[in-house]
Amino acid sequence: MPGNILGSEDIILSATGIDKVFPGAKALNKVNFQLGRGEVHALLGENGAGKSTLVKCITGAYRRDGGRLVLDGVDIDPRDTFEAQRLGIGTVYQEVNLLPNLTVAENLFLGRQPRRFGLVDARAMNRRAETLLAGYDLDIDVKAELSSCSVAVQQVVAIARAVDLSGKVLILDEPTASLDAHEVEMLFAVVRRLKTQGLGIVFITHFLEQVYAICDRITVLRNGQLVGTREAAALPRRELIAMMLGRELGDEIKTVAKAETEEGPVRYRFSGYGRRGHIAPFDLEVRKGEVVGIAGLLGSGRTETAEILFGAEKADSGSAEIEGKPVELTSPRAAIRHRLGFCPEDRKVDGIVGDLSVRENIALALQARRGWARPIPRAEQERLADQYIKALDIRTTDREKPIRLLSGGNQQKAILARWLATNPEFLILDEPTRGIDVGAHAEIIRLIENLCEQGMSLIVISSELDELVAYSHRVIVLRDRTHVSELVGEAVTTAHIVEAIAAGEKQGASR
Amino acid sequence: MKLKTALASATILAACMFGSAQAADLTVGFSQIGSESGWRAAETTLTKQQAESRGIDLKFADAQQKQENQIKALRSFIAQGVDAILVAPVVATGWDDVLTEAKDAEIPVILLDRTVDSSEDLYMTAVTSDLVHEGNVAGKWLVDAVAGKPCNVVELQGTTGSSPAIDRKKGFEEALAGHDNLKIIRSQTGDFTRTKGKEVMESFLKAEDGGKNICALYAHNDDMAVGAIQAIKEAGLKPGTDILVVSIDAVPDIFQAMAAGEANATVELTPNMAGPAFDALAAFKKDGTLPPKWIQTESKLYTQKDDPMKVYEEKKGLGY
């Protein structure tokens, strides 16, 4: 293999012939993976390719069914993640796995607090926490509750803890999925620093720009098989995508001009709609077949806007109209009755019902709307499930598999299917492409465009501005929980959005 | 519930205080455990009746099963300067302080129905029944009733480990000792309840050849006997004839069963603990006679010959 250019003394972690079988599926088939010292190594592949599974086999979260693991020249067989940590392998997941209501320092030293006379020495702990975080250029109050920090800071705290505990290998499984561009930069600075310290870093992501920005080598998996390991610099993007998908991808994002915005009648009108402490009152109009994009930094009120439109949070001011008739959208149920749908951002907490099957998860919203007394016949549920598994290419062994066993991206697609199955007229998508692979990404964007051609109205929240620009007729920019500007038609460009987001940092809110 | 009882007891207290205060020559405080069983309700009723018939002004306090409430009640009795205090202690320990306070105030304290672990000079006397003796009376009756014929006995014990269960078993076994014609073949706990009495009796009947092997049942309380009688009937046997039934407590329902010929004998645990207590108190107030430290109540045996229907009518109204 052209990628294997490292001498054996430079290799810190080597996995050879890793096998992992789940009932009904072979998730990993003789996968080889080699991580060098001071290297950032991307692990890429479609949703369900086996990336997380490989990582879990390395960290002992799963027992591998075959293969060898060598860390620093020594064979290892970690029984659980704690053992892996002791051996030197730390992991940070997409969902921060810390305790939100403990302080930053407590989170850093949980289970190994410095003690004095048998009691936790809080002062020493805080001091050590400050020194530790200073090494990451992070100057925060370590006595503050973790939940009061931004997700990015939490992510860095998680990394600091993992590195401090382990110190040889750091595995990052989609750590950037919920970060904005600025925060990603901050994270990368940390990663670069660790790299110079000689750590081997595994980086899983679906953002290919990030791969090229920071990674030295790339290993691609497909259907549990190793496709290959390459130098990042020598692997053009197009080729990389072909490796991942096993086929060429057309235009990743269709940047051609979207269908003409029909100046049709306004179908949904929200006036002075807001909720104190969540989102300042705003006016919003959505036409039939229109895609309205929502942009803004994390915490700018994007999700809050979605929740209030859908009735997940009750508005305490303003009014809503559908086709001129006033409506009360006071609960998700009411919203669904008016044919709204909402695909939430945090799929684990707000989306999936883990122990239920893929079929049941897809049928859930439709069933809820029909009411308990009119069950969807089993055959019909199966038809629905099969239809969407096929349409959205949800990778699962069968539709009866509990959804929690699906890979992250495939869970995301199943939630989307849940809403499409209700045949909504107005769909709110909060980060619909998060954690979704390049191939599916393009599919979902095509889907959004198709839906709006069929006359559906959409609101799409996304941190990926290119994408937003590609399909939105209009983009609303949020800052500090306030709708600050609205870009229409020609004005919808990445540059304009960035400008609008940044404007507040120079001047106050403008409209 | 609490509120209502509290209100009720407050009304009683008020009635006592303003109603007959001048007429009475003695004021006595009574701290009752609560009303967790029919027997206890009857004890409360009888204590009030006894006080009234003697012209004693009774201040009643229901402790809702809590010692702290009892201690509070005792302190308030002391503060009011009552002439004597009756207390049915909910637990045996933790009484030293408040009893010393009563002693310092020179208020005699009489324990009803249960005793405490405090030193004997902290209270005047304790009026209780003798649990071992009760079992003994029941056993003697059975020995006489079978008159030397062989007889297999099954026993329904009280709650495992409770002192009535231990003592009533002991007394019964003592009475049977030396009478080899009587044999306890099965002994299980029925938790003093009807439901369990019935369930356990069902299993005894199954285990002993449909009950043909059983000649008598001894139950540590009447409630279990009442449940067991139903089980015997449902198994197609005649309680009282095919299987003799003897139990303890003498609650009204067992007299109904006796009247119907379904139970044979019961030993009374009298709810009238206050009568002997008031007698001792009257003697003490008259000429300072100190009663013995323990006044044992009578454990009276009732059989089908004692006109059970009449006793039933008498007991019915007591709140059992």
Add this chain to the structure above:
Amino acid sequence: MNALKPHLIRLAPQFAVLVAVVLLISLAFPDFLKLQIQNGRVYGSLVDVLNRGAPVALLAIGMTIVIATRGIDLSVGAVMAICGAVAAASITSGHSLVYTLALALAVGLLCGLWNGILVAVLDIQPIIATLVLMVAGRGIAQLITEGAILTFNDPGLIFIGSGSFLGLPMPVVIWLVFGIAVTLLVRRTALGMLIEALGINRRASTLSGVSTGVLLVAAYVLSGLCAAIAGIIAAADIKGADANNAGLWLELDAILAVVVGGNSLLGGRFSIAAALLGALIIQSINTGILLSGFPPEFNLIIKAAIIVLILVIQSPRIRDLAALFGRSESAEATVKQEAK
């Protein structure tokens, strides 16, 4: 047949345990399996198990649903006492049987509604919310019976406790019919799935339009209804309402039945049939202990030991271990298939 197969697989462990317990008892006591017809009704220890297990079985039906919603209902024992007391009080004061039953059931529903509102509307943790009625309920029942056992002689009410239908004791008929009815209700409609969704992820279910609040209240109301029926049976059985002892600690047996039935206390997937098997397992152990003739001091120890054994056998770790053998085979099978 194919549709039944997953259900049979689900119930297999509980069934196996029940059979094992019954066989164990009949080894020590061969007459355990003997059934005979006497006065037109089936008579034997197995019938006793079904009959004595009725209250816990009924409570387990409601408890299964409540636990599926990720809740727990500690008040069922006390509600039994209340409803038994209400029934006894009503019948002794001369009301008709129909009125009495309706009243007692209504009181049970009301108790359930109270719990449901505390949990669903006021968002109080179920264990705390139902503790209120658990503690206060017995007091309420005592207030109704005035501390005594309220006996009655109404043949109609007594029939519910000790009558028989088609040779089976009425309590058995009642819990069987009620169990089947509730199972059909939740499985033939979408209720079952919606309840499971609610128990697994309440927020996601709410966002999907499931009326989680209403469902939660309904679960506790059902549990109250089950407790009411159980309370009526318990009172009818002894021809009297014993406020102090009716249903005492049965909430724990009901929870145990649900767990022995392999249902997770964390909510979600549930099986009423399995919980009913769990109730029968517990009652078999109880009856077996009574038949064994051991001194009563050993009752609880024996029961605890057997139940611990059952739970250990059911624990995921042990199941993983057992699956280890099965899995290596299936892995080979997959590999072979791929080789083809």
